[in-house]
Amino acid sequence: MRKLTFIILLISTVAMAQRGFKDSNRIGIGAGVxxxxxxxxxxxxxxxxxxxxxxSVRGNYYNNWQMSFGMFFTDSNFSIPTLKGLQQTQTSFKMSAVQIYIVPSYVAIEDHLNLEFGPVLQVNGKLGIDKDDENNLLLDQPGLIAKDIVDVSKINANFYVGINGGIKNVRARIGYQYGLTNFFGNLKNNDNVKLLGEKMKGNIGLISGQITIYL
Structure with a gap:
């Protein structure tokens, strides 16, 4: 994965650089919530x-259109109501993932505002939970405990829409991703899920806000 990412980044950087010094080619480093x-x-x-x-790497493509390539790491969280002993509580699940995207963006205001949309490839591991919460009973599925649903689909496809606005070298990037694939698809292999006879289906909805500094 690291070698593939490096090759894609190198090709993208070289291709964008061929458009000349007048183009707004930028390498950005970003972080957020x-x-x-x-x-x-x-x-x-x-x-x-x-x-x-x-x-991320962003550069001019054609007229008012730019292309953006990026690789981001995320630890994102959600919780589900559970029963721990006799006490009802929320059990938190962590999704650790690498996201790779190549998306076009429309330059609404040069050097200030881009409208972005396109596909995101997400590679993630199992969901993370605290060891003390592994045996919590899921209130919505009483036949299951928390650790029964951690083995989610490892490769997911999302669709991203967002805005990238600010000044030339510093931008706020706000976006939304919707999962096109079944995030819970892999749970069909769990024996306890099979006993329920219920199809597990879920789609990711991820809101992100970042500050990006372009070098």
Whole structure:
């Protein structure tokens, strides 16, 4: 994955640089916060705050259009109501992921405002939970405990829309991602989920806000 990412970044940088000195080619480093929701009928999900950070390359493509390539790392969180012993509580789940995107953007105001949209490839591991919460009973699915739903789909496709605004070298980037794939698709392999006879389906909804510094 690291070698592939480096090759894509190198090609993107070289290709954008060929358009000349007048183009607004930029390498950006950004970081910010996220709020993760999962749209599903299987659980009552409460969005929680997380973080996101990484780098991007942005350059002119054609007329008022630019292309942007980026790789970001995120720890984003949500919670589900559970029963721990005799006490009802919210159990938090962490999604650690790498996101790679190549998206076009429309230059609404030169050097100040871009409108962005396009696909995002997300690679993530299992959901993370505190060890003490692994055996919490899921209130929405009494036949399952928290650790039964951590083995989610590892590769997901999202669609991103957002704005990138500010001054030439410092931008605020606000965006929304919707998951096109079934985030809970991999749960069909869990024996306890099979016993329920219920299809697990969920789609990611991720809001992010970042500050990007362009070098």
């Amino acid at each position: 996220t709020q993760l929701n999962i749209y599903t009928d299987n659980f009552t999900v409460t969005p929680e705050m997380g973080w996101i950070g990484g780098f």
